[in-house]
Amino acid sequence: MIQLFNTLSRSKEPVEGSLLRIYSCGPTVYNYAHIGNFRSYIFADVLNRTLRLAGYRVEHAMNLTDVDDKTINGAIELTQKEPGKYADLKNALAAYTAPFTEAFFADLKTLNVVKFDYHPRATEYIPAMLDLVERLIKKGVAYEQDGSVYYRIGEKKDYGKLSRVDLEKNKTGTRYNTDEYDKDDVRDFVLWKAEPQTGVHWHSAHGDGRPGWHLECSAMIHEIFKGPIDIHTGGVDLIFPHHENEIAQSEAGYGGAFVKHWLHCEHLLVDNRKMSKSAGNFYTLRDLLNQGKRPEVIRYFLLAAHYSQKINFSADALHQAEAGVEKMYSLWQRGERAAKKAGEADADFAQTSLDARKKFTAELADDLNTPRALAVVHEYFRVANSLLDKEKDSLPMATAQELQETIRHFDRVLGLIDLMPKAGIGADLQQLLDERNAARAAKDFVRADALRDTLLKAGYKILDTKTGSHLEKIKTDA
């Protein structure tokens, strides 16, 4: 049984049912997503992987916001740069968001995020959104004002139940100019935004306009899942107002429950400040890869802290993560090499492996406790390395297989082995190694060490063991 912290109740609750419908808030494709954004998507991935490992069936959607102020501005800029190239602004919008959308999917792949089942885009669900707007007007909780439609917060008595904001106590107007809004109540939020002909717009009963930000998630969840969902994820900054407004819209518009379990992951910090586009203190995945950081290291780094805790992004933390990844890869390859003997599997080790697998799954089942799960992994690695030491790197095939299966089990959630540099040791490398060992045997240590350096620069580390020397790939090809 999986227990997950629910923002709604502020306590851990069991996840019920065998088929889980999950919706995760995805990116706005106006730019490259930064590593803080990816924390949220990898968090969704860990959730997805953990549930599957635990035997649940999962249907998981992650949206792409491809129409909002920023993307529209981008589209307008495109048309100004190349007048006449786009048939209309919607075409320009599609042209503007396409590369960022592509980059987003490529980055997910780079980070070995398991494919989600659905990736709905806001622009593809305009009719569904307009349908929701009409439902809300019919129910009397929304009103039109100058071509825009607003949600009347006062009509929802339990508004604020997720974020626990008390709108009465909240100062309004302190942080934004209330005069800019033509709303009955400053707290009301926009469902449908009147957009002049000069902007990206769709036709509606209220005139030309485009959807408000919160609307897409409600409409797409309804369209895709045809009913309430089990889990909804996102970053903590979405709790209010985004998720609060989603709840209001969906519950009022479609009736009944909306989401059982709300999960929110904390922010990634840089120098103790939230990483964000507006603050400018962000790194995209591409930035980091260009700096020689490896995606598996980034993954490990993000998994090393619980999702509900803020983590500070630093070179130091990344180094520590790299050491963890290396240890895993090293053991994996050591296990591969050690599969040599026939005979029965080591019964003690088989038991240890089974225990470790169970413990690993159990730690994750407790609100996705990846740090504890990693502790289990490291304890297991120590036992496995001890065994390999003791057996001089020669194990029965069955035992080596046990080791690999266990690492594979961990990796069903960690997702690191797939990103391991491929060894591909060709004849040239083997020859260098042979030459080095010949020099070593001839006590020509200067030459031996020089060859070791050469191999290191080629991305291979030499491991000298009692049973011979081996090469281990330590770097991804540049």
Add this chain to the structure above:
RNA sequence: GGUGUCGUAGCCAAGUGGUAAGGCAGAGCUCUGCAAAAGCUCCACCCCCGGUUCAAAUCCGGGCGACACCUCCA
């Protein structure tokens, strides 16, 4: 001003009433031509003050400090 989260070793980070997981770095040792890898050993009384309790890092109260949300934001 309102709301919430957090403060654990040099660093990263679990634990949330029963006497401090795990990792990185460091020190010593084994192995090694040297090194690397691996193993073994060592390395914290949990921001401060007060309270509750047989027992608190863990609960309560009060400080101090950090961050976040209340505006677009993962």
